Amino acid sequence: MPVNLPELDPSKLFPVAGVELGIASAGVKTAGRRDVLVIKLAEGSRAAGVFTLNKFCAAPVRICRTHLEERSDIRALVVNTGNANAGTGLAGYERGNAICLALADLMKIEPAQVLPFSTGVILEPLPHEKIIAALPAAIVDLQPTNWAEAAKAIMTTDVAPKAASKQVQIGGKTVTITGISKGAGMIHPNMATMLGYVATDAAIAPAALQKLVKWTADRSFNSITVDGDTSTNDSYILIATGQAGNAEIADETSADFTAFRDALLDVAQTLAKAIIRDGEGATKFMTINVEGGKDRDECKAVGYAIGRSPLIKTAFFASDPNLGRILCAIGYSAVPDLDVDTLEVWLGDVLVAEKGGRAASYTEEQGQRVMKEAEIEITVKLNRGTENATVWTCDFSYDYVKINADYRS
Numbered sequence: 522m523p524v525n526l527p528e529l530d531p532s533k534l535f536p537v538a539g540v541e542l543g544i545a546s547a548g549v550k551t552a553g554r555r556d557v558l559v560i561k562l563a564e565g566s567r568a569a570g571v572f573t574l575n576k577f578c579a580a581p582v583r584i585c586r587t588h589l590e591e592r593s594d595i596r597a598l599v600v601n602t603g604n605a606n607a608g609t610g611l612a613g614y615e616r617g618n619a620i621c622l623a624l625a626d627l628m629k630i631e632p633a634q635v636l637p638f639s640t641g642v643i644l645e646p647l648p649h650e651k652i653i654a655a656l657p658a659a660i661v662d663l664q665p666t667n668w669a670e671a672a673k674a675i676m677t678t679d680v681a682p683k684a685a686s687k688q689v690q691i692g693g694k695t696v697t698i699t700g701i702s703k704g705a706g707m708i709h710p711n712m713a714t715m716l717g718y719v720a721t722d723a724a725i726a727p728a729a730l731q732k733l734v735k736w737t738a739d740r741s742f743n744s745i746t747v748d749g750d751t752s753t754n755d756s757y758i759l760i761a762t763g764q765a766g767n768a769e770i771a772d773e774t775s776a777d778f779t780a781f782r783d784a785l786l787d788v789a790q791t792l793a794k795a796i797i798r799d800g801e802g803a804t805k806f807m808t809i810n811v812e813g814g815k816d817r818d819e820c821k822a823v824g825y826a827i828g829r830s831p832l833i834k835t836a837f838f839a840s841d842p843n844l845g846r847i848l849c850a851i852g853y854s855a856v857p858d859l860d861v862d863t864l865e866v867w868l869g870d871v872l873v874a875e876k877g878g879r880a881a882s883y884t885e886e887q888g889q890r891v892m893k894e895a896e897i898e899i900t901v902k903l904n905r906g907t908e909n910a911t912v913w914t915c916d917f918s919y920d921y922v923k924i925n926a927d928y929r930s
Contacts, residue, residue, distance in 0.1 A: 523681050524806040524895055524915065526798040531669035534686045535697045538722040539563035539762025542671040543662035547655035549648055550603030550641060557652055558674045559624065559659040560598040560718065566762045568595035568636065569730040571738045573755035579607030580614040580647075581637045582756060584621065588633045593727045596634040598758065599624050599659075600675050600716065601641075601652050602703075608644040616649035623653040627660055638716055638756055640677055640703065672701040675716055679703055683795040689784040691777050694767040696723040698784055702742075702792035704799075717742055717757040717792055723781060724763035726771035733782055734759040741789035744821070745913045746828045747800040759785075797913045802920030805837050808898045808913055815906035819856045823901055824912030826854035831917055837897065838916035842888030844873050851901060860905070867900040868892070 541561040549556050562568075570589060572582045588595070599620060606613045621635040639647065672682035686699040700719030725733070734757065742757050763769075770777050798806050809827050814820035827833055827850045836843045847866055851859075862877040869891035872880045891897060 523795075523799040524803050526681055526683075526795055529669055529672065529682050529684055531666070534666075534668040534684055535688060535699050536665035536668075537697050537699050537720040537762065538665075538764035539566055540720045540760065541663040541665050542667035543659040543664070544667065544670050544674045545655040545658035545662060547601065547648075547651040549601050549651055554603070555670070555674050556602045557655045557659055558598075558600040558671050559656065559663065560600075560671070560720075561628065561660075561663050562596050562598075562760060563762050563764065564594075564596070566595060566760060567593045567725065567727055567730055568758055568760045569593065569727070569734045570636075570756060570758040571734055572757075575755075577608065579605055579639060579643075580609060580617045581606055581639045583614065584617045585636045585638070585756060588621075588636055591633045593730075594634060595636055595760070596630045597624055597628055598636045598638065598718065599652075599656070600638040601647075602639075602675055602677055604639060604641040604645055604647050605643045606639040606647040609646060613647055616647045619649050620652055620656075624656055627656055636758065640675065640716055668699055668701060672703070675701065675703040677703065678801055679799055681795075681799050683792055683799065685788045685791040685795075687784050687788050689780060691723060691765070691770070691781055692767040694765050696721060696765045696767060696781065696784075698723075698788050700788050700792055702796060704796040716755070717789070718760070719758070719785065719788055719792075720760040720762065721781075721785070722762050722765040724765065724767050724769040725761040725781070726769055729771050729773060729778065730759060730761055732773060733785060736782065737786050737789040740786060740911075741793040744824075744911060745793050745797050746825060747797065747803075747915060757789075794913055797915050800915035800921075802918040802923070803915035804895070804918050805916040806896045806913070807837060807915060808896075808911060810898065810900045810909070810911050811903065812900065812909045813903040813906055814856075814908045814910070817908050817910050819854075820903070820908055820910035821912065822856055823851055823854045823903070824910055826850040827899060827901070828912045828914035834914070834917035837892060838918050840889060840892040842868070842885050842892055844868065844888055847899065847901075848874060856903075859903070863904045865900075865902040865904070867898075867902070869894075869898055
């Protein structure tokens with residue numbers, strides 16, 4: 522079961538003015554499953570996104586990038602689970618475009634105003650006819666309150682649906698931010714096997730919207746790792762319908778920009794952490810804080826080295842304080858000119874290492890006490906600068922192997 526992930530309460534998900542969501546069953550992989558999601562956006566909405574850096578990116582990712590380059594006035598998103606439409610060559614690209622064309626015809630918009638997304642098994646042909654056949658039912662189901670059902674529809678190996686919502690005052694207006702995400706395995710920047718959709722009714726200029734999606738991605742979806750595998754389909758989309766009535770947010774030095782950015786980050790981090798809490802087979806949720814670096818990149822490099830290490834992750838699963846593995850990971854993190862004699866390593870409130878070796882005060886009983894907890898914090902103090910970064914990860918259990926061994930069956 523997910524690690525301390527609260528059960529989703531639909532009543533706590535605020536509708537976003539200008540956004541409607543509809544779900545239908547196409548039977549892409551499993552007969553009868555509600556596996557197609559359509560998100561309809563009001564005229565005048567804007568969208569921006571960040572996507573996987575995997576060179577073998579899926580056809581929907583390529584299509585989304587093209588459509589967002591052509592125009593920012595996106596009017597619809599369509600998501601299917603059960604098939605990733607990745608490793609499918611030209612046929613996959615054509616099938617993704619056929620879905621865009623079909624939805625555009627139904628909604629009386631342009632195909633370039635549709636963003637398609639797929640998640641599931643790689644290297645298998647997308648049954649696009651099934652998805653197209655399900656689109657009318659999804660449109661009939663469109664409702665502004667369908668966020669919780671949408672979160673369920675996009676799940677793959679997820680155990681639990683993931684959604685978050687927040688309201689904030691911007692320029693005297695109440696602005697709503699609501700989002701959903703999916704992901705549990707093949708999770709590692711940039712980005713992870715995840716889909717994330719966050720919508721707001723705030724009015725935001727296109728340039729500011731793109732800055733916001735990149736900035737928050739770096740501190741949320743691009744700061745998580747389950748297994749070190751960067752997927753082919755990762756997408757994080759930020760939508761702004763502009764219906765809250767606030768003055769358009771454009772200046773990134775303004776108080777409105779900062780207030781909105783911080784609220785958006787809260788939602789994005791909640792969704793990203795939920796992915797880790799629901800990591801395949803996870804029993805521990807681990808926060809890795811790296812402090813005192815020369816820049817964020819080196820802090821994240823140390824965090825990733827620790828967070829993706831199978832040796833560290835299996836030790837935490839067993840509550841075995843074999844903490845020399847953390848020092849080993851820091852050492853191979855490729856941080857230039859790192860002086861290991863100046864850094865400190867903490868496990869919760871316990872100082873584990875300093876001055877290049879084991880702290881004189883540390884005992885194995887202290888380490889085991891912390892490692893038995895379901896939520897564990899690791900802090901590495903590099904003591905060579907002022908920059909910080911946080912990475913979230915989980916342990917490796919027997920169930921991780923079982924889930925991935927049986928994924929296609």
